[in-house]
Amino acid sequence: MENNYSWYKKLGLLFGPILFLVLYNLPFTLITPAADKVIAVAVWMIIWWITETVSISVTALLPLTLFPLLGIMDMSAVAANYGSPIVFLFFGGFVMALALEKVNLHKRIALNIVQVTGTSPDKIILGFMLATAFLSMWISNTATTVVMLPIALSVINLIQQDEDGFSDRDKNFALSIMLGIAYAANVGGIATIIGTPPNTVLVGFMESEYQVQISFLSWLKIGLPFSCIMIFIIYTLLVKFIYPSRLTQLHQSRDIIAEELAKLGPINSAEWRVLIIFLITIFLWVTRVYLNELLPFIKLSDAGISVLAAFAFFTIPFNFNRGEFTLRWEDTVKLPWGILILFGGGLALAKALSEAGVIDYIGAIVSANDSLDSFVIGALLILVMLFMTELMSNVALISIFAPVVAGIALGLDTEMLLLLIPVTMASSCAFMLPMATPPNAIVFASGYIKVHEMAKAGIWLNLISVLILILFSAYVIPNVF
Numbered sequence: 001m002e003n004n005y006s007w008y009k010k011l012g013l014l015f016g017p018i019l020f021l022v023l024y025n026l027p028f029t030l031i032t033p034a035a036d037k038v039i040a041v042a043v044w045m046i047i048w049w050i051t052e053t054v055s056i057s058v059t060a061l062l063p064l065t066l067f068p069l070l071g072i073m074d075m076s077a078v079a080a081n082y083g084s085p086i087v088f089l090f091f092g093g094f095v096m097a098l099a100l101e102k103v104n105l106h107k108r109i110a111l112n113i114v115q116v117t118g119t120s121p122d123k124i125i126l127g128f129m130l131a132t133a134f135l136s137m138w139i140s141n142t143a144t145t146v147v148m149l150p151i152a153l154s155v156i157n158l159i160q161q162d163e164d165g166f167s168d169r170d171k172n173f174a175l176s177i178m179l180g181i182a183y184a185a186n187v188g189g190i191a192t193i194i195g196t197p198p199n200t201v202l203v204g205f206m207e208s209e210y211q212v213q214i215s216f217l218s219w220l221k222i223g224l225p226f227s228c229i230m231i232f233i234i235y236t237l238l239v240k241f242i243y244p245s246r247l248t249q250l251h252q253s254r255d256i257i258a259e260e261l262a263k264l265g266p267i268n269s270a271e272w273r274v275l276i277i278f279l280i281t282i283f284l285w286v287t288r289v290y291l292n293e294l295l296p297f298i299k300l301s302d303a304g305i306s307v308l309a310a311f312a313f314f315t316i317p318f319n320f321n322r323g324e325f326t327l328r329w330e331d332t333v334k335l336p337w338g339i340l341i342l343f344g345g346g347l348a349l350a351k352a353l354s355e356a357g358v359i360d361y362i363g364a365i366v367s368a369n370d371s372l373d374s375f376v377i378g379a380l381l382i383l384v385m386l387f388m389t390e391l392m393s394n395v396a397l398i399s400i401f402a403p404v405v406a407g408i409a410l411g412l413d414t415e416m417l418l419l420l421i422p423v424t425m426a427s428s429c430a431f432m433l434p435m436a437t438p439p440n441a442i443v444f445a446s447g448y449i450k451v452h453e454m455a456k457a458g459i460w461l462n463l464i465s466v467l468i469l470i471l472f473s474a475y476v477i478p479n480v481f
Contacts, residue, residue: 012051020044035356049396057338060345082344085303086204092306093194097139099313103270121247129184136188142438173245176238178443183234185439191227198398202424216285281309346399359407366411374412386426390436394427422469429465432458
């Protein structure tokens with residue numbers, strides 16, 4: 001039970017439905033009667049999403065409740081969004097993450113990456129960042145940070161035990177490794193469709209509303225280079241300019257990593273099975289387009305591959321006689337079902353906005369203004385999204401923003417993905433505040449970071465992210481889509 005139900009949450013709880021009733025009963029029409037109904041529901045959802053007065057997943061159930069009741073969409077049409085193929089794509093990704101975590105394979109992968117990078121302080125930080133970013137491509141950034149944090153704390157405790165205690169140089173090392181883990185967890189997820197929920201929201205929106213498919217490989221061609229560039233920039237900025245430690249070699253850190261690996265023991269058969277299924281799944285995602293061309297009698301889809309992987313974890317036994325499998329259904333109690341509902345609610349809202357003509361209306365307003373430049377508008381949208389995501393859930397934010405950006409793209413007569421992809425990626429680039437993302441909050445709770453220290457590094461990274469996303473919009477995305 002939440003003991004501190006803040007004043008803005010109380011206001012949100014009241015004003016959401018109140019504003020809905022006001023807008024629904026206006027004596028005049030804003031756009032059309034159908035569009036006005038959708039706008040009224042959308043305002044209620046936006047207020048509850050922004051204030052998080054109730055769980056954002058609960059808010060995502062409003063379309064199921066209100067759309068059929070108000071005659072906006074019938075129940076079967078609304079419910080179809082909650083069973084979208086994209087929802088099952090992410091479901092399979094969640095199950096794969098559960099399997100990696102259950103056999104501790106994610107920790108083994110992370111420790112081996114850190115072990116390879118070396119024992120100098122800067123290389124240790126780089127190793128932690130690379131390991132965190134790689135894991136975040138496949139499992140939630142929260143779980144990734146939780147895995148990496150205790151290992152990093154062990155290394156920090158090591159440098160505190162030297163002759164000079166916890167010096168300023170030691171403090172800078174601690175700041176860099178903590179911030180590096182949080183920031184790498186944030187940008188690592190951008191690399192793949194399943195790495196972070198906003199990516200999946202966009203893919204589902206484009207497929208549902210415009211029948212445009214964004215394949216796993218296509219996204220990887222954009223997301224992976226961006227993540228790699230950002231990792232390099234974050235690392236350089238932290239260890240060379242903002243919080244340089246200039247510590248000497250930390251040979252004992254290698255002992256800590258070796259000790260953690262020793263605790264895991266040799267790789268066992270359960271880990272091998274998960275690793276094989278994991279690698280086959282990635283192979284199928286990356287080569288799906290080519291396999292469908294070579295083998296026209298099969299029809300692979302990213303969602304289908306994802307569910308197939310999940311099915312394998314539940315049905316391929318490692319002990320046939322005893323009926324033991326990698327995962328049992330009871331393990332899915334840890335699966336974030338609320339995020340899947342959130343996807344459905346976002347898709348249902350986008351569908352209603354589109355069918356009611358709200359997106360076309362936004363496009364008409366934009367196209368009526370000849371003075372607007374698509375490049376400038378795109379840059380402003382990226383900037384607004386990136387700084388808004390410091391204050392509210394990026395999944396809810398992209399669910400609200402995607403239809404609006406689509407309407408703007410229509411009005412500017414610009415390819416939608418040139419605006420939508422960088423705006424979506426911007427929603428995962430929150431570096432300034434502890435409350436912006438779970439990784440930021442987790443490392444902040446370690447006690448080694450103050451708010452102003454995170455903001456000092458974060459403001460520069462936010463601005464650099466905007467610049468890079470603008471460049472990607474202009475030069476990279478057009479060459480992929």
